[in-house]
Amino acid sequence: MEETETFEGYASKTPKSKALHERAKKVLPAGVSYSIRYFEPYPFYTAKAKGSKLYDVDGNEYIDFWLGHTALILGHSPSAVIKAVKKQIEKGTHYGTAHELEIALAEQVAKMIPTAEMIRFTNSGTEANMYAVRLARAYTGRNKIAKFESGWHGGYDALHVAVKPPYDMPESAGLTPGALQDTLILPFNNLEGVKEKLEGIEKKTAAIIIEPVLGVGGAIPAEKEFLKGIREFCDENGILLIVDEVITGFRLAPGGVQQYFGVKPDITVLGKILGGGFPIGAFCGPAEIMEKVDHLRYQRPQFSFHGGTFTANPITMTAGLTTLKILEDGRLINRLNRLGDKIREELKEIFEASGVGVQVTGTGSLFDVHFTKEEVKEPGATFRADRKKLAEYHLRLIENGVFFLPTHNGALSTAHTKTDIQKLFSETEKFAKSLK
Ligand SMILES: Cc1ncc(COP(=O)(O)O)c(C=O)c1O
Structure with a gap:
C-alpha cells in the first residue's frame, strides 16, 4: 500500500487535528506530551470524552480501547x-x-x-x-x-x-x-x-x-x-x-x-x-x-x-x-474478564477465517493482537511479529471510529457496550478481509 493511500482516509477526517499538530510541534517536542501518544501521520487531538468514547476536535467519535493508558476501568468520567x-x-x-x-x-x-x-x-x-x-x-x-x-x-x-x-x-x-x-x-x-x-x-x-x-x-x-x-x-x-x-x-x-x-x-x-x-x-x-x-x-x-x-x-x-x-465486590471485574475471554476468542476466529496468521494475547480485560504465526510467550516474539501491519490495523480501526493507541494493547471498561464490541469485531473483519 502506498504511504499516502495509507493515511488518506484518516487525514480526510482530521484536518483540525493536523492543524493542531502543526501548532503543537512548535511548543511540545513531537507535538505531544508523551512520545507514545504520537502516531503516524499525526495524532488526533481530543476535545472531550465520556463513557466508552473519545471525541476529537473534528467531531469524530471513537470507541476507546486505550482508556487513558488502561487507567479508566469505569470508562471516561463515570x-x-x-x-x-x-x-x-x-x-x-x-x-x-x-x-x-x-x-x-x-x-x-x-x-x-x-x-x-x-x-x-x-x-x-x-x-x-x-x-x-x-x-x-x-x-x-x-x-x-x-x-x-x-x-x-x-x-x-x-x-x-x-x-x-x-x-x-x-x-x-x-x-x-x-x-x-x-x-x-x-x-x-x-x-x-x-x-x-x-x-x-x-x-x-x-x-x-x-x-x-x-x-x-x-x-x-x-x-x-x-x-x-x-x-x-x-x-x-x-x-x-x-x-x-x-x-x-x-x-x-x-x-x-x-x-x-x-x-x-x-x-x-x-x-x-x-x-x-x-x-x-x-x-x-x-x-x-x-x-x-x-x-x-x-x-x-x-x-x-x-x-x-x-x-x-x-x-x-x-x-x-x-x-x-x-x-470491591469483584462483580464488574469478573464480568470484564469474561468479556475479555470472548474478545480474544472472537478476534482470533476473525483473523483465522481470513487466513491471516495472528496470535491474540492477554488475560482478563487486557488483550493484544500480533501478526505472526509464532507463539507469543515471551516479548521477543512480540517484536518479531509484523509491527507495521499492527500499526496499519490500528490506523484502519481509528479511521473507522475504534481507538487503540497504535501498536499498544487494548483494555475494557464497564462503559463499553455490546454495540461497541460488535463494532470492534466488524471493523476487524473488514481489515482482515482486506489482507486476503
Ligand atoms: C506496568 C507499568 N508500570 C509503571 C508505569 C509507569 O506509570 P506512569 O506512567 O504513571 O508513570 C506504567 C505506565 O504505563 C506501567 O504500565
Whole structure:
C-alpha cells in the first residue's frame, strides 16, 4: 500500500487535528506530551470524552480501547466519580497537609489487597517504582535489582532499560552507566534463565521486579508456575519480589495478582485505576517492610525517603476511593474478564477465517493482537511479529471510529457496550478481509 493511500482516509477526517499538530510541534517536542501518544501521520487531538468514547476536535467519535493508558476501568468520567470529585473540589483541591481521605483510601487498599498492610501514595507509577526499588534496597541492604526483558516500569533511570529489543541498546540518551550498573536483565517466563542470570549474585540482589502481564511487551501474562518459581527463588535468597501492578491492579481481580495468579508480592506497586481518572501511583506491602519509610522509627541512614508536593492529593484520593468501592465486590471485574475471554476468542476466529496468521494475547480485560504465526510467550516474539501491519490495523480501526493507541494493547471498561464490541469485531473483519 502506498504511504499516502495509507493515511488518506484518516487525514480526510482530521484536518483540525493536523492543524493542531502543526501548532503543537512548535511548543511540545513531537507535538505531544508523551512520545507514545504520537502516531503516524499525526495524532488526533481530543476535545472531550465520556463513557466508552473519545471525541476529537473534528467531531469524530471513537470507541476507546486505550482508556487513558488502561487507567479508566469505569470508562471516561463515570458519574459516581464526577459527583464525588465535584463535592471535594469545593472543599479544596490540594492541602499539602495530612487529611482523612488519604487514610480512607489506604484503608480501602489494605482491605482489598491482602499483603498491603501499609501504603504510600505517589503521583505516578514511575515514582512509585522508584521508591519501591529504593525501599527494597534499604530493607535488604543490597544494591542490585533485576527486571525482565520488555518490562515497563516507567522512566526512572535504573528501570528504564531493556524495554524494547535490542535489549543491550540504551532506551534513552542521558542514562549514565552509573544509573544502570546495578540493574540486571532477566528473560520472561523462563525460570531456568532467571536462575542462570542471577547465579553468584543472588545475595547481592535486593529485588526482582515484574509486570505480571507485560504491557509494552505485548500483553503476555506470566505463567503461574513461573511466578511460583520466582517467588520460591526470592524466598530462598532473601530477595524481595516487587510486583508492578500499575496496569493489572484492580483490573484482573479486586485483590490483585495474589488473588488472580496466587503469588504473594513483598511490595506491590499500583497506579492507573487506583486514581479513579486522576494522577496516582502507590507502593504497599507488609508493615515490616513499609516501616522503613517511617522516619519516626528509622533515622538516616536507615530511613528510606518518600514524599512529594502532590502526594495524596484530595481530589485523587476521592476519585480513587469512589472507584475502588465500585470495584470491591469483584462483580464488574469478573464480568470484564469474561468479556475479555470472548474478545480474544472472537478476534482470533476473525483473523483465522481470513487466513491471516495472528496470535491474540492477554488475560482478563487486557488483550493484544500480533501478526505472526509464532507463539507469543515471551516479548521477543512480540517484536518479531509484523509491527507495521499492527500499526496499519490500528490506523484502519481509528479511521473507522475504534481507538487503540497504535501498536499498544487494548483494555475494557464497564462503559463499553455490546454495540461497541460488535463494532470492534466488524471493523476487524473488514481489515482482515482486506489482507486476503
Ligand atoms: C506496568 C507499568 N508500570 C509503571 C508505569 C509507569 O506509570 P506512569 O506512567 O504513571 O508513570 C506504567 C505506565 O504505563 C506501567 O504500565
